[in-house]
Amino acid sequence: MISVKDLKLAYGKRVLFEEVNLNFLKGNCYGVIGANGAGKSTFLKILSGEIEPNKGTVEITPGERMAILKQNQFEFDGETVLNTVMMGHTKLWAIAKERESIYALADFTEEDGMRAGELEGEFGEMGDIQLTVMQPLY
Ligand SMILES: Nc1ncnc2c1ncn2[C@@H]1O[C@H](COP(=O)(O)OP(=O)(O)O)[C@@H](O)[C@H]1O
Ligand SMILES: [Mg+2]
Numbered sequence: 001m002i003s004v005k006d007l008k009l010a011y012g013k014r015v016l017f018e019e020v021n022l023n024f025l026k027g028n029c030y031g032v033i034g035a036n037g038a039g040k041s042t043f044l045k046i047l048s049g050e051i052e053p054n055k056g057t058v059e060i061t062p063g064e065r066m067a068i069l070k071q072n073q074f075e076f077d078g079e080t081v082l083n084t085v086m087m088g089h090t091k092l093w094a095i096a097k098e099r100e101s102i103y104a105l106a107d108f109t110e111e112d113g114m115r116a117g118e119l120e121g122e123f124g125e126m127g128d129i130q131l132t133v134m135q136p137l138y
Pocket of ligand 1: 035037042043
């Protein structure tokens with residue numbers, strides 16, 4: 001769960017939002033709707049920790065992790081949904097790619113086997129993906 005408490009952001013005198021209190025629950029999909037310039041992207045930047053709010057907190061349940069993809073609707077057209085999700089988490093994606101490249105080797109050395117085992121372990125710990133998706137709708 002991502003828990004937002006009493007969040008406020010203002011640029012100078014312009015208050016984009018304040019007293020925002022809400023919980024994003026596991027398994028749900030959320031869309032952030034608002035006119036151009038309303039503050040959707042700014043809100044998501046606060047959730048991801050890219051910028052600090054003027055007031056309030058964002059907490060994520062211990063053991064859960066956040067993955068972020070930049071807003072670019074065509075960038076992932078050539079990717080599967082699962083790959084796209086993994087690409088949002090830099091470390092998980094690096095593990096997945098390295099694992100794939102080892103399994104693609106024609107000559108598989110003992111060292112490659114050891115590394116693949118390590119990567120399998122790391123992937124096993126991180127690869128369990130349950131999603132809460134948030135997306136600015138425009
Ligand atoms: N770094 C910044 N400094 C000052 N104003 C900003 C900054 N970033 C965004 N804004 C302003 O905050 C408002 C909300 O921006 P943004 O979150 O990008 O809106 P949305 O994603 O809903 O279109 C806009 O008026 C924008 O010009
Ligand atoms: Mg935006």
